[in-house]
Amino acid sequence: MQSKLLESFTFAHFVYAELHSPKNESQKGEGSHSPEVVEEQRMVDVKRAGRDPETRSVSLLEQKRKVVSSSIDVPHARRSEEEVDMDKVTAAMVLTSLSTSPLVRSPPVKVNEGLSSSWKDNGSAGPFTPSSNSSSGGYWSWSAPSDQSNPSTPSPPLSADSFKPFRVPSLGGVGGGTAGPEDPSLEEQDGSSLLFDEPIPRKRKNSMKVMFKCLWKNCGKVLSTAAGIQRHIRTIHLGRNCDSDCSDGEEDFYYTEIKLNTDSVADGLSSLSPVSPSILSPPPPPSPLPSLCQLPDSQRPPQSSDTKEPHAGGTTPLSRSAPSALYLIHTDHAYQATAPVSIPSSCSNGSACTSFAPNNSSSFSISWQSPPVTFTGNTVSPSKSQGFGEQRSQTIAALSSPPRAATALSRKVRGEGKKCRKVYGMENRDMWCTACRWKKACQRFTD
DNA sequence: GTTGCCGGGAG
DNA sequence: CTCCCGGCAAC
Structure with a gap:
């Protein structure tokens, strides 16, 4: 060696x-x-x-x-x-x-x-x-x-x-x-x-999924990897057949990162997008488990805070020929519109929710700067003249948000009566009702 | 700190 | 489906 x-x-x-x-x-x-x-x-x-x-x-x-x-x-x-x-x-x-x-x-x-x-x-x-x-x-x-x-x-x-x-x-x-x-x-x-x-976090399904969306006009392709989207842009839109060798990084400006909250959203998206399932990579590593928020954090900052340094140096191509990012960005917000529903639940513990910290909104992340401007509610307006992307996103929002809201309200208030655990104690756990043993709502001493 | 239990993973 | 547990919120 x-x-x-x-x-x-x-x-x-x-x-x-x-x-x-x-x-x-x-x-x-x-x-x-x-x-x-x-x-x-x-x-x-x-x-x-x-x-x-x-x-x-x-x-x-x-x-x-x-x-x-x-x-x-x-x-x-x-x-x-x-x-x-x-x-x-x-x-x-x-x-x-x-x-x-x-x-x-x-x-x-x-x-x-x-x-x-x-x-x-x-x-x-x-x-x-x-x-x-x-x-x-x-x-x-x-x-x-x-x-x-x-x-x-x-x-x-x-x-x-x-x-x-x-x-x-x-x-x-x-x-x-x-x-x-x-x-x-x-x-x-x-x-x-x-x-x-957390060297070896317990494998747990993360509800967050990061996708990358092509901002090019009339494209809206969504890929699960940034590399993929970059290549897509480079080859399809920028017409560069050569490897990334001759890329100047311009691709970066033509896609944006999308965070999907629920699996349903992800599924919907993936089914809508022309991506072959094989390309889809598993959801972001569940690694920082207690820090569900932290993970997305760590993903975002590199994009903005870290990349900021170079990007800030020259406000580059974005200005010159940015594709019709407008409607697409709007679309993104539609995706994000599902976020406000879930963010409180996952971030309310105040652990690490810096993903939306102002300093992160660098020149790169246009899509993060102006949250749900147009898409303020869960209400899906029955408008007919929706853009393609928009319509899609609204469908998704409609799919994903209601359950979230419901679950947020439906957390059972803690029962005041004594439960198996209290009555029998940990040492007599086998005397508990099964629900208590499984950390479910007690069936024996119901309220 | 403890307790109840939801959400979700493993098998 | 059963069994278990992480983690949250209420105590």
Whole structure:
């Protein structure tokens, strides 16, 4: 493994190898390091692929989404011109690879752990340890601080569209120089906390489903993955047949994220949309379980707060040729109109409902800025001249909201009488009525 | 903190 | 369907 690694680092990244190879044998004693190795191998692949168009497709399939975070960090850390170029290429490739894999969201946890450990190792085993300075560390010392500054920045992959930021380098030619180091560190906190608080959350069906809707005129296609929608836009609307290589990220402006509350909505949507069921990926990872809200949060911020930095830099294409986003945005609100019904229930505990925080409404998320402007009630007006999208959405709203409202009202008030639990106690649980045993409404001592 | 129980998962 | 439990709201 090590030798392979070294080989692959021959060109631009011999540096990288230099930093690692001396330590590689000794540093492995900490914990789960196999992921690390794999991760590094992946990174190498990406880099190489950036250089070699032929290997690209192969490596793309292999590394998929996981490279993402690492690939963005590396350039940040060392900003040589080469690295910048690589950065662009890498970002583009990541996009491409993502588009080939609808699985983007499911497994980030494990990956991140591996990643973070890998980066931490980078930091700790870096050339700054006195021992390693002997060889070549001194020369590269300039890069080491940045290595350490963002050692574990794996947060991006956490979210569904976390890859968006990676498009950035290719967009504005950020050049790696302007990117502030603050953002990674900030993200680091969120990501890690989210990740490590609940390593293996109980699998629970999430009622939230994130879809991505094409805003192009008369299209309205809805896909379950951002990558998919990007590709759709790129190929169908932007007429670009080439890979994401030649994409400048413009696609991002032509789709929007939709959050669907209920399964019924999702079903309705999926059945309405021309998406083949096979493309549909499972609902967003149920990972942060107590933080049902938190999950969507973590998905949204990357889109806005994180992407904001680059996007704010240049208010780009949106203005020039945004498709008839208007009616479609309206449609989106119609989708969201179902949200107010459920949001109180899921967010009333005040845990993490920052998804609608004002700071999130960056230039990117037009659709979030002006909530139910036109769609204020659950009432479905029997208007006949509805737009296609509108009509669809209203149907959906009508489908989804009533049950929600009903359930909100129908929570049984707590009975004041003693129940099995109180009467018999926990130790005599077998004497409880079955309902009590199953934590249902007591059947024995009804009120 | 405890208790009742809804919603939903597992089998 | 039974069995169980997370998590919420009321205490």
